[in-house]
Amino acid sequence: MARFALSPRHRTMVRAIAGAMFEHEGGPSxxxxxxxxxxxxxxxxxxxxxxxxxxxxxxxxxxxxxVLLFVAMRPFDDLPVEGRVRMLERMERSRLLPLVxxxxxxxxxxxxxxxxLPEELRAMGYPGLERKRxxxxxx
Amino acid sequence: xxxxxxLAPAGVEVVHGREVRARLSLRADVVIVGSGAGGAVVAREMxxxxxxxxxxxxxxxxxxxxxxxxxxxxxFRRCAREAGLSAVxxxxxxxxxxxxMGRCVGGSSVLTGGVCFRIPDEVLHEWSGxxxxxxxxxxxxxxxxxxxxxxAHVETVPESMRSRGIDRFVEGAGKLGIPMKSLRRNTRGxxxxxxxxxxxxxxxxxxxxxxxxxxxxxxxxxxxxxxxVERIDVTSGVARGVRGRLLGEDGARVPFEVRARVxxxxxxxxxxxxxxxxxxxxxxxxxxxxxxxPAVRVSALFDEVLEGWDGAMQPVFSDHFAHEGVTxxxxxxxxxxxxxxxxxxxxxxxxxxxRTPNMAVFGGMIHDEGGGRVHRVLGREPLVTYRMAREDRxxxxxxxxxxxxxxxxxxxxxxxMPVFGIETMKSVKEVEEFAAxxxxxxRIECTAFHPLGSxxxxxxxxAGVVRETGETWQVDNLFVADGSVLPTSIGVNSQLPIMAVAxxxxxxxxxxxxxxxxxxx
Numbered sequence: 001m002a003r004f005a006l007s008p009r010h011r012t013m014v015r016a017i018a019g020a021m022f023e024h025e026g027g028p029s030x031x032x033x034x035x036x037x038x039x040x041x042x043x044x045x046x047x048x049x050x051x052x053x054x055x056x057x058x059x060x061x062x063x064x065x066x067v068l069l070f071v072a073m074r075p076f077d078d079l080p081v082e083g084r085v086r087m088l089e090r091m092e093r094s095r096l097l098p099l100v101x102x103x104x105x106x107x108x109x110x111x112x113x114x115x116x117l118p119e120e121l122r123a124m125g126y127p128g129l130e131r132k133r134x135x136x137x138x139x
Numbered sequence: 140x141x142x143x144x145x146l147a148p149a150g151v152e153v154v155h156g157r158e159v160r161a162r163l164s165l166r167a168d169v170v171i172v173g174s175g176a177g178g179a180v181v182a183r184e185m186x187x188x189x190x191x192x193x194x195x196x197x198x199x200x201x202x203x204x205x206x207x208x209x210x211x212x213x214x215f216r217r218c219a220r221e222a223g224l225s226a227v228x229x230x231x232x233x234x235x236x237x238x239x240m241g242r243c244v245g246g247s248s249v250l251t252g253g254v255c256f257r258i259p260d261e262v263l264h265e266w267s268g269x270x271x272x273x274x275x276x277x278x279x280x281x282x283x284x285x286x287x288x289x290x291a292h293v294e295t296v297p298e299s300m301r302s303r304g305i306d307r308f309v310e311g312a313g314k315l316g317i318p319m320k321s322l323r324r325n326t327r328g329x330x331x332x333x334x335x336x337x338x339x340x341x342x343x344x345x346x347x348x349x350x351x352x353x354x355x356x357x358x359x360x361x362x363x364x365x366x367x368v369e370r371i372d373v374t375s376g377v378a379r380g381v382r383g384r385l386l387g388e389d390g391a392r393v394p395f396e397v398r399a400r401v402x403x404x405x406x407x408x409x410x411x412x413x414x415x416x417x418x419x420x421x422x423x424x425x426x427x428x429x430x431x432x433p434a435v436r437v438s439a440l441f442d443e444v445l446e447g448w449d450g451a452m453q454p455v456f457s458d459h460f461a462h463e464g465v466t467x468x469x470x471x472x473x474x475x476x477x478x479x480x481x482x483x484x485x486x487x488x489x490x491x492x493x494r495t496p497n498m499a500v501f502g503g504m505i506h507d508e509g510g511g512r513v514h515r516v517l518g519r520e521p522l523v524t525y526r527m528a529r530e531d532r533x534x535x536x537x538x539x540x541x542x543x544x545x546x547x548x549x550x551x552x553x554x555x556m557p558v559f560g561i562e563t564m565k566s567v568k569e570v571e572e573f574a575a576x577x578x579x580x581x582r583i584e585c586t587a588f589h590p591l592g593s594x595x596x597x598x599x600x601x602a603g604v605v606r607e608t609g610e611t612w613q614v615d616n617l618f619v620a621d622g623s624v625l626p627t628s629i630g631v632n633s634q635l636p637i638m639a640v641a642x643x644x645x646x647x648x649x650x651x652x653x654x655x656x657x658x659x660x
Contacts, residue, residue, distance in 0.1 A: 023485040043212065046222035050518040055224075088484045093560040097581060100559050101235060104584070108237075108479045109224070115475040115492065116210045125496040126448065126474050129207065129340050133300060133449045134330040 004045030004052070006037070013059045014040050016077035017106055020084030022114050032117060039113040058102045065091070065099070151352045153200040153244060156365030156385035156395075163385065163395035165361070167193040168656075169648070170381055170399035172368045172414065175246020176634050177621035177641040178405035179347035179355065180287060184645035186358035188652070193397050194355070195366040195381065197406070198242035201249075203349050207340025211473045214337040218243035219250060221520065227431065227511065229581060233527035234535075236433055236585040239336070240407060244364050245348030247407065248634060251588065252335045252453040252470065253324035253344045255293045256631035257284050257639070259461070270626055271598040272607050280639055283646070287638040290354075291325035292345045300331050302450025304499030305469045307441060309455060311549025317467070317541075319455045325350070325634070326451075333452040333471045336588075347638075366395060367519065371402055371418035371617060377658055378402040378617035400659035401616050401648060403609075405641065408590035408623040409521050412513045415594060415604070420613050424604050428595050429511025430628035431525060431587035433535060436470055436502030437542040438480060439551035440563070444496045447471045460541065464506040464534045466630055467541065471500050480584070481555055482562060491555070491563075499549070501542055504589075505534040506630030513593050523590075527580060535585070536577040543570035557584040589633040594623035608651075609644030616659055620644045 006014070018036045022028045028036075044055055066072040066087060072079060076087060091103035114120060121128070156163075168190035171178045182194045201209075201217050215223030220242040227236040241247035258280065266275040273279075298321065301309070309319045324335075325345040335344050342349065356362060368383040380398040387393065404411050412426035448471060457467040471477075474495050481491040508528035513521045527535075539556060544567060546554045553563040556573065559582045564570055597603025600612035603626065609618040620641040622633050629636055648655065 021484055022489070024489045025486075039212065043216055043222050043224075046216040047224060048221060048518060048520045050516070050520050051221050051224060085485045092482070092484065097235075100582070104559060105224075107484075111479040111488075112212050112475045115478045116212055121474065124474060124478075124493050129332050129334075131331050131449050133302065136299065 004041065006041045006044070010056060010059050011037055012077050013063050016084060017062065017088070018110050018114065020081055020088055021107060021110055023081050023085055028114070032114070035117060036110060036113050040110065043109065043113070055105070058105060061098070062102055062106070151200070151244065151348060151356045151362055154361060154363045155200060156363050157199070157387045159385050159393055160391070162393060165193055165395070165397045167191040167361070167397060167399045169401045169403060170195065170397040171403045171405060172381060173246060173405035173407065173621060174244050174347070174352065174362060175241060175405065175407060175621065176248045176347055176637040178246070178403065179248070179351040180638045180641040181403050181405060181620050181645040182355035182360045183290070183351045184642060184649060186355045186360045188649040190652070192355065192360035193399070194352070194360060194362045195368055195383070195397065196244050196246070196362065196364050197367045197386070198244065198364065200244040200364040203338070203342050206338030209338065211334065211337040211475060218338065227523045227525045227587065230524050230526040232580050233510070233525055234433065234580050234583045234585040236431060236525060236587050238431070238523070238587045238590065240409065240590070244362060245346050245352065248346040249338055249348060250336045251346070251632070251634050253326055254453050254468065254632040255288070255291070255323045255325055255635040258629050258636045259631060262627065262629050266626055272596060272626065274607055280643065283639040283642040284635070287635060287642050291350050291635070291638065292327045293323050293325050293635065294327075295321050295323050296451045296454040297321070300329060300451040301454045302331070302333070302445070302447045302471060304445040304447030304471060305450060305454055307445065307499045307549040308469060308501040308545055311545040311547070312457060314548040315544060317457055317459045317545065319457050322453055322456050322468070324451070324453065329451055331450045333448045333450060334473045335452045337473060368414060369417065371404070371414065373419060373614050373617070377615045379659070400656050401618065403618045403620050405619070405621040407621055408593045409513055409523060411619055411621055411623045412593045413515055413521055415611070416515055420604070420611055422600070422604050422613060424595060424602070426513035426593050428509050428592045429513060429523070429525070429590055430507050430509045430592045431511055432504040432589040432628060432630070433507060433527070433531070433585045433587055434502060434504035435535070435539055435542070435557040435583065435585060436480070436500055437539070437546055437557060438477060438555040439499050439546035439549065440491070440494055440553040441497050441499060441551055445499055446496055447499050448474065461506070461630065463537060464531070464630070465503060465538045465541065466506065467501065467503040470502040480557070482560070499546070499551070501545060503538045503542060505531055505538055507531045507628050509592065509628065511590070511593070532580055535580070535583060536574055539583070540570055540574040543573070558582050559584055589622070591622040591625045591628060591633055594619050595626040596624045597626065608647045616655055618644060618648060
């Protein structure tokens with residue numbers, strides 16, 4: 001069985017979501033987006049043949065959401081980053097369950113991947129597995 | 140019941156199914172399907188009784204020494220079913236619930252927070268009274284709990300291992316008159332890494348792969364990883380063994396079979412029903428009555444730096460609201476998991492993430508009435524549906540309200556609530572408004588870790604799937620020894636109860652061995 005690989009379309013879409021989801025001044029970097037796409041690919045490759053098509057279908061669904069919602073006449077990954085951020089915010093607040101679930105699934109998965117990147121963990125002040133409390137207890 | 144240790148567990152010797160290239164045929168006294176909290180306990184007991192044992196685990200073997208080298212998502216990919224993305228489909232306006240289950244040697248015990256409770260007395264009184272399961276009493280289970288607590292090294296979390304974030308919640312609870320108690324967990328030498336449910340990086344959590352399985356292995360039990368059991372062989376109403384495929388990394392599917400006098404199914408509440416059904420056990424109760432303990436957590440932002448990750452992941456709990464079906468449990472997940480629960484996108488989300496050192500987290504779960512069902516669909520994963528009972532819906536809202544009020548009583552500035560698409564709350568008044576006019580259940584962000592009851596125990600074949608001994612009503616010498624046999628939800632974390640019930644079932648098999656062996660001859 002060949003190792004699972006994302007199609008170029010899905011790869012572009014994951015990158016577009018991550019670029020908006022983690023948008024900030026000066027970031028995310030191209031290297032970070034590459035890392036997110038690679039980790040997403042590995043993660044989806046570890047799911048069953050039942051779940052995997054659902055995840056990929058959600059990507060296609062999100063890709064055409066701007067058109068389906070009459071927000072823009074082009075796919076999600078063609079929108080500028082500000083447009084993608086607005087689209088994701090709209091999904092988060094939506095009352096329509098498929099929109100919310102697609103958003104939550106991708107936000108959860110990509111956020112857990114992105115904030116495991118060592119530079120992001122450092123930026124949020126997380127010291128890794130180093131701990132002090134147990135040493136005080138031991139003393 | 141006397142327990143003399145004898146062998147010093149060193150590690151588990153595993154036959155890696157993914158590396159086997161030729162058809163595998165084995166014989167044993169007992170074959171056990173699943174190596175988690177149920178299967179591992181049965182393996183140790185049967186090996187101690189001098190029987191030959193084969194344990195078959197669908198997932199891979201990940202050596203405990205590797206846990207600390209893998210980030211949380213890496214552990215999910217290696218050790219969790221569906222790489223941690225399993226979910227339960229809510230019906231009738233019920234929440235969509237993410238469900239974490241292990242799929243590795245050690246099963247879900249590798250991915251638990253290590254919390255250990257005995258089954259509450261009032262639950263056992265219901266089982267032994269209303270349900271007629273006369274041996275399922277506090278006294279009847281006490282010796283079994285005693286053994287598994289000793290082997291799993293259950294100890295009380297010292298107050299000194301509470302993180303400052305937990306301290307703040309405990310203070311908030313105190314101001315509201317909610318007493319907190321120290322939890323018991325199966326740990327030895329906890330260093331407070333706060334990532335128990337992604338595999339302990341210090342080998343301090345006594346999951347069954349480092350507690351029960353090593354002794355079983357040392358006494359001759361064979362553990363085979365990457366072994367997917369597809370069917371139980373049944374002849375003349377007696378279980379004779381199992382068959383399935385070894386899952387090679389390269390996609391190879393090598394058939395195997397194990398002939399045995401007794402078959403014990405312990406693949407958890409979602410996969411045990413699938414295997415029973417595939418093997419001809421067609422009771423209408425198979426796959427029904429699933430309970431989940433739906434759980435939520437809130438994250439609270441404080442002015443001061445708390446470094447909530449510095450302490451035991453789950454140190455305290457409160458049963459103050461047990462009469463309302465609510466249990467409060469302190470928790471602190473890895474920061475990347477925490478970040479996923481913050482509202483917003485882009486810069487707004489990032490601003491909250493960068494205040495993680497100032498965050499404290501607290502959670503809880505409800506003692507649910509059931510409403511879950513495991514359906515067989517194409518492929519090897521089930522479709523799980525859950526129709527939350529009418530009385531459980533206000534319980535979930537009440538739980539969130541209590542957590543929110545505790546956070547503000549503790550001095551929180553903002554609280555991220557487990558509701559999709561809402562802003563952080565900034566006052567108790569907002570929490571009260573939430574409780575007065577709750578959002579649709581579908582918008583509540585729920586997780587579950589304790590699926591139970593899908594092959595429940597009963598005193599009558601018309602009411603359940605297995606007898607009090609764990610043996611199925613329909614097939615002789617076929618036992619179930621995992622969370623699926625528990626007849627109702629228990630309202631507390633299920634790891635230790637599963638171990639104790641599995642120990643009881645294994646003790647019964649050992650005591651009744653001659654009759655079972657004659658039947659299998």
